Amino acid sequence: MTRTFPGRVDVAVVGSGPCGAAVTRTLGERAPHLTVAVFEAGPQLTPTPGQHIKTIRDPTERAEAQRRSQGTGPAPDGRSARPGTYLLPDGYRTPGEDGLPAAAMSRNVGGMGAHWTGACPRPGESERIDFLPGLDALLDEAERLLNVRHDAFDDAPFTSVVRERLAVAFDSGRGTDRTVRAMPLAVRREPDGRVVWSGADVVFGEATLAGPRVSLYADAHVRRVRMESGRATGITVRDLVHGGEHEVAARAVVVAADALRTPQLLWASGLRPPALGRHLNDQHQVMHAARLRDVTGPDTVAGGASSGVNWVPYTDAEPFHGQVMQLDASPVPLADGDVPVPGSIVGLGWFCAKDVRAEDRVTFDHTRTDADGMPAPRIHYTLTDKDRTSLEAAHKAIRRAVEALGDPLDPEPITLPPGSSLHYQGTVRMGESDDGTSVCDPDGQVWGTGGVYVAGNGVIPTATACNPTLTSVALAVGAARHIAATLD
Known part of the structure; x- marks a missing residue:
């Protein structure tokens, strides 16, 4: 861990949950010459970055770790989140709709991988992504990274x-x-x-973060993906410890937050394909x-x-x-x-499984901001x-x-x-072609860009009922392999 932000890296990864960890680990194994920096808006909870909080044996210390995962904004009135997560304070329901009143997130090194139940079922029948070749091989790799038994x-x-x-x-x-x-x-x-x-620490692997070409920055909130002529050139990151913003140049940027904050960052960066935020689905x-x-x-x-x-x-x-x-x-x-x-x-x-519709979506605008000063989400569901x-x-x-x-x-x-499952998907969904109904291609690269990738549950394009982590880690592996081949 360090507070000296790099001036330039090959790949900037936004988010340190299982998918950000999978991208980082895969790049380290496939292209060890690349420099990779991982940026996480939340704090580090455990001595080893990204451990599951159940590794904290002392109940008081574990409760404190959960509290530190619960964001920076005020607690909503009349609604409670499970320990380690926080709710949207507003914008979770549009009048006349069901909304997602229980939509929750976590904010810490390891993301929701520090709090999850570890369930890793494989998708079946129409849950599967039929246009993605090699899906089963990617799922096999995801099982290896997550240490699935x-x-x-x-x-x-x-x-x-x-x-x-x-x-x-x-x-x-x-x-x-x-x-x-x-x-x-x-x-x-x-x-x-x-x-x-298994937390994100297992996915990172001991050798990844110990290597000289990978660095992890906690309490580092990425505000923008920087673009030039349709290509990623880096990120703008705010240091939440010492203050100030830093520009980090990068040849590729992977946004691996969650199904609400990944589209938020893309929108704030001016990356707004027609399907961004749409096809939001909960289980x-x-x-x-x-x-x-x-x-x-x-x-x-x-x-x-x-x-x-x-x-x-x-x-x-x-x-x-x-x-x-x-x-x-x-x-x-x-x-x-x-x-x-x-x-x-x-x-x-x-x-x-949800009846997936483009009308179910998260939107953003310039008139409302969240506790971080980012465009505040509004749910239509x-x-x-x-x-x-x-x-x-x-x-x-x-x-x-x-x-x-x-x-x-x-x-x-x-x-x-609605929102209780914490399995939100679809808002940066993968597609077979750039027809306006998806955000990224089968390699996870945002349509119409060079070097901007998305990872996380939001990439899953199908209506699923199974726990999504195994599938989203598999898709993150595919994105990382493409980056490794492209930047070789």
């Missing part, structure tokens, strides 16, 4: 029971890659059983909980995991994705003296009849899952407010 919690109590019961309820008629299975997770297990969740989310029936004693392995995670994959016939977790405690109060068998309480989350039908079907499916597992802990499933 498919059996991390197979020794958790009753996880096989949960999987078998869900399979009976859901597997009929599904393709072989869409049957119920363990959730792929970005995690490793230490010999003592301790769980270490509306349904929650339920169950208590396993007919389990009577501990099904534990010495040193084993306490909580299993299973997956009901998306299909076009059932356009939602189920994440099923065995919980350490009941999410609802139990009767006094009722102590459940470990592993017998199960939380279920069903994520629904509406659930369509198709979305409401999907939600109804998800309610039925999650009830079916609970009935297969045991007894419900709540009478009915709960639909969370």
Whole structure:
């Protein structure tokens, strides 16, 4: 870490989350001669940059790290964000629309990768990007960078029971890659059983940030991408520690923020392709909980995991994705003296694919600014009849899952407010051709520019229900490989 900003680099990466880390790591492996600087608007939370906050064992220190991730603006009235994130103070709903009242972001080295659940399912059926050659190879590479395992919690109590019961309820008629299975997770297990969740530190890799040609700057807010004759020439960055703005020349710039702040930076930089900010989509989310029936004693392995995670994959016939977790405690109060068998309480989350429309979008203008003085976002977002039908079907499916597992802990499933998934996509979407419906090409380069790339969940062009991180990291790898070949 340093406060001496460079005058010139080959590649400037804006954002230090898993996608910014994937770009940096790939450039280091593919083109080690290139100089790369990563700029992050938020603070460094852990001694190793980008670690997951669950690596902080002291609860007080962990809570402080979460607080430091929660931005610089005032807390919104009447709405609460989960720890480590912050909400849009205004502009989250346009009158007459549903909006995204729960839309949240984090601001720290490692981005949302410091707070996420580590779920890394692969997209299937129409979730896949059919015009992108080599998608599976990119997903394989993303699994390597994220350290994804498919059996991390197979020794958790009753996880096989949960999987078998869900399979009976859901597997009929599904393709072989869409049957119920363990959730792929970005995690490793230490010999003592301790769980270490992958953050951006794992994606960066130890050798990347230790190398002489890569540098990381925390508390460094990028304000503009500088352009000349349609090509990137660098960035303008504000030092949030000592004040002042600096110009950093670069041959390529990768904007790897999130689905709201990436289009914000492009817009502020005068890069405004017709699709910028459009096709915004969230995954509306349904929650339920169950208590396993007919389990009577501990099904534990010495040193084993306490909580299993299973997956009901998306299909076009059932356009939602189920994440099923065995919980350490009941999410609802139990009767006094009722102590459940470990592993017998199960939380279920069903994520629904959005009916993707250009009308759902984030916009910016010069009349409103956010706490950083950047153009403030305004959300235009509406659930369509198709979305409401999907939600109804998800309610039925999650009830079916609970009935297969045991007894419900709540009478009915709960639909969370729009934006709760934190899986916003589409605002800088990838496209096959420059026809006005996408922001970047299949290599992640913004249409009509030279050397301006985008990375992150916002690049995903399809309607997905699965957790998007694996896919967005895969697309970031593809962008980095193109940069390495172009700047060779």
